[in-house]
Amino acid sequence: MKYPLDCEISFDKSYLFWLCRFIRNKITSLSNRQVKDKNRLAQILHELITGYNTISELKSSIKEVRNIGINSIHVYFIPLEKLYNFLINFGAASLKEIDEELLSDFLASETANLSDATKKNYRIALISFFGYIDKQNEEKNGFVHRYGIELKNWGGLSGKSGTKLPSFMKKEEVQRFIQAIDKYEFSNKIAARNKLIIKIILYTGIRVNEAINIDLKDFNKDEDAYIIQVRGKGNKPRVVMIKESIIENDLKEWLEYRLTNENLLFCNQKGKALSQAYISSIVEKILLSAGIRKEKNGAHMLRHTFATMLYQKSKDLILVQESLGHADINTSRIYTHFDKDKLKRTTDIF
Structure with a gap:
């Protein structure tokens, strides 16, 4: 089933709506070999369909999903949680205001001190999220909003000079x-x-x-x-x-x-x-x-x-x-x- 892009009365609710569905989609596509509590995972998947009232509630469920055994889900959630806070501070009123330039601004400000590997994870999370919305949104008149996010021209990756050496004990x-x-x-x-x-x-x-x-x-x-x-x-x-x-x-x-x-x-x-x-x-x-x-x-x-x-x-x-x-x-x-x-x-x- 497809939904209008701005499917809720406020921007934060619309963003949270799409984020819950995207996270559910990623959970079902990641490896579940190490899942310890299948019943609880099924319950969380249902909760993601119903939706959460706040980003904090979703964050708590993400933590529980990791503890259950799907560990890599945070790679997608963390960048998108930070994007949520960035857009709220930006004063966004509609998901239609988001474009590649705005996402580049977000990456520039939020990933400045991160390693290249983490920056790549942020980029992948954004492309995956908006790619999911591209496929799942549709207005009543049949119009579909296309983001087409690629972030090919984002210059945040700095090559080997941006790779941090790991911490270790002598x-x-x-x-x-x-x-x-x-x-x-x-x-x-x-x-x-x-x-x-x-x-x-x-x-x-x-x-x-x-x-x-x-x-x-x-x-x-x-x-x-x-x-x-x-x-x-x-x-x-x-x-x-x-x-x-x-x-x-x-x-x-x-x-x-x-x-x-x-x-x-x-x-x-x-x-x-x-x-x-x-x-x-x-x-x-x-x-x-x-x-x-x-x-x-x-x-x-x-x-x-x-x-x-x-x-x-x-x-x-x-x-x-x-x-x-x-x-x-x-x-x-x-x-x-x-x-x-x-x-x-x-x-x-x-």
Whole structure:
């Protein structure tokens, strides 16, 4: 069914109407292999058809959708939420006022300090959103409004100079962080679980999303180590390994306390998966307790730390690529920027 472009009495309601339908469309097109609560997801999809009264209500549902297991939906929502606030401040009265020039202004102001990768995500979100509206709007007289947004001439991407180097811990900071993990005072019931998942992320470099979805059947002991099979982006499987001595105490304690019959290694008391936001908040608290401050203090920084140290010790870019599960070796190449041995050679030129 198609709807008029300005289908509500106010601009903010019309925008929210289309955003809810677009988000629903994206949820149904993204991979649902890791969905934990199918009934709740079906309920949210119905709510998106009914619509929400405020952008805050929609934002809460997006967070819940991510926790359920559709993690990449925020890549679309965040830019479109910011566009909503931008247009409200702009004083837009109709969706017909939006054009490519206005969207370029939005991108210029909102993405100035972001990496090229994030800027590309913003551009894709805008093109997808207005492309969806192009196909779904129609007035009573049969007229269809076409945005035709392409943003080909947007000059916000600055090439390699716009790519940010990732935050990571130095060797001395890693040692302090590891000590802080064991010293940090968690609730007794979840201490072992939290320590275990953080150590696995740090020592294997797996993504947070991969860690919170580890299945018990994919976590197996092999001599003095544990072999873990994880599924990365695009549902691609790979294997990582961690020494038994690093996690044996926390693992034993957690498995003894773990009361659920669910297959997830890491879960709450109801057997549900932990959220990425929860893990990142724990990591940030431990970092602060150790006096370590980085530009980004979340759990993903542990992955960058692992990759940086792996390359520094091995000088093997293929190993870094395979360990991190990068489809393209050029993605792994960023860690060569931290090769101190090569940098030291430059100091001897003169």
